[in-house]
Amino acid sequence: MMTCIVIDDEPLARSLLAQHIADVPFLEHRGSFKNALLAADFLSKNQVDVLFLDIQMPKLTGIDFLKSLQHPPKVIFTTAYREYAVESYELQAHDYLLKPITFERFFTAVSRLQVATPKVIETPIPETATTPEHIFVHVNKKHIKVILEDVTYIESIKDYLKIHTTKETLVIKERISHFIEQLPNPPFIRVHRSYIVNRDHITAFTQQDIEIGDIEIPIGGTYKEEVLNILKAP
Template sequence: MSKIKCILIEDEPLAAKVLSDYISQVPFLELQQVFKDALLASEFLMREQTDLMFLDIHLPKLKGMAFLKTLINPPAVIVTTAYHQYAVEGFNLNVTDYLLKPFEFERFLTAVNKVKAAQPKAAEERDFIFVSVQKRRVRIPFAEILYVESQREYIRIVTTKQEYISKMSTHEIEALLPSATFKRVHRSFIVAVNKIESYTAETISLPGTSIPIGRGYKDVIDDL
C-alpha cells in the first residue's frame, strides 16, 4: 500500500518532536517536512502532493484555522492543539480529527487510522482514471496520457488520442495518478515519464510538443 504523505505545522519544538516521533512509528505514514509557519507550508502544498496535514492552531503570522480557510483543496487535516474551544470550528471545516495536547500515541494512532480508512484505492492498483467532462464521467487509461496542464480552475488532459477538459486542480489529479509514472515538472504541468522523448535543463520533449521545466523541479528531472 502507498504511504500517506504528511506535513507537520507546529510552532512548539517539543510538540513537533513528539509528533515527528509518533509519525516515524507508523509504517504507512511518510513525513515530508516540518513547518513552524503556515505561509511556508502553503508554498509547499502548492507544489507537492500531500495527503495529510497535522495543524497546530496557534501559529505565528497566520493562525491555523485562518490558514485552513485559505486552502481551496486541502489535504486531510488533523488538528493538534491545547485549546478545546476550536473543536466545533475545526469540524465545520471538515477536519478528520482534533487532538488535544498532550495526547498519547494510542490516541494519535486512532486519528491517523481514520485518514487511512478514508484513502481511495491506490492509483498503482489500477490502470485508468475517471474524470468529469461536460457532465459525463470519462474513463482515461493511464497508458494514453501524455501530460496534464493546469488552466486555472480546470485541467487539460492531453492523451495520444484526444484532449479532455475537467474542472479540478492539478493537486487533485496528481493524487489520482500513479506517482512512479507521472511526475510534476512545473507548477502547471504533470508529464507521463514513459512518454518523454528527450529533455534538457529547461524543457521536456513529448510527442508533438515541449513542456517547460519549473525552477523548483530540477531535482525531479535529475531522478529520471
C-alpha cells in the first residue's frame, strides 16, 4: 500500500485523480490540496509515499515546491504543458502525465512506481546481506544478464539507454530515472541528467567532469555538490 496526496489548483483535476487513486487497490488517498502551500503544511506533520503534483499553480509552482522539499516523496507530475518534461526528469520525477489523464496512463505510471518502491522490511537486515551482482535487461526480445561490476557508465539518449560495460555496449528502451532504481548506490552514482557512472571505474575527476579511461563525462549542476562529496569521501 502506498499513501499519496494530490496537489492541483483545478477542482476537476483533483476530483479525477482522486477517483483514479480510489480505483487502484495499492494506493491510499490521504488528501487533495488546491495549492502547494497547503500541501507543505500537511507534509510538515505527515509522511506520504507519492505526490501527484501539478506544475502551473498560483503563488508556488509544482517544480519550485518540489525543489523546496529536503526529503521529497516519489513524485508524478500532472500537467497540461509538455515543455516542463525535461526539467521534471532532472528532478528525478518518476513520471510526467499530460492532462487529460486517462486511467490507463495513470495505472501504467503507478505500476512502475510500485515496482520501484522498496518493500518495507520489518526484520533486521543481516550483516552479511549483499548488493545484487547482476540484473537482466531487455534487448531484442531477449533478457540479457548484465554483471554490475562490469558496467562502467550508462548514457541516456531520449527514451533509450546505452549501458557501457568492459565487454560490450547494450541499448535498451528505458528512462534513466526508472533504471537507476535498480542499481545499488554505491557504487552507481547519477552525475548528470543523462549519465550514471560506476564509481569503481572512475580514473580521475575535476569540478566539471569525470574520466573513465579516455571517456569524459560531465557533472551536471543539479548533481555537482552531492557527486563531489561522494567522490571526495574516503
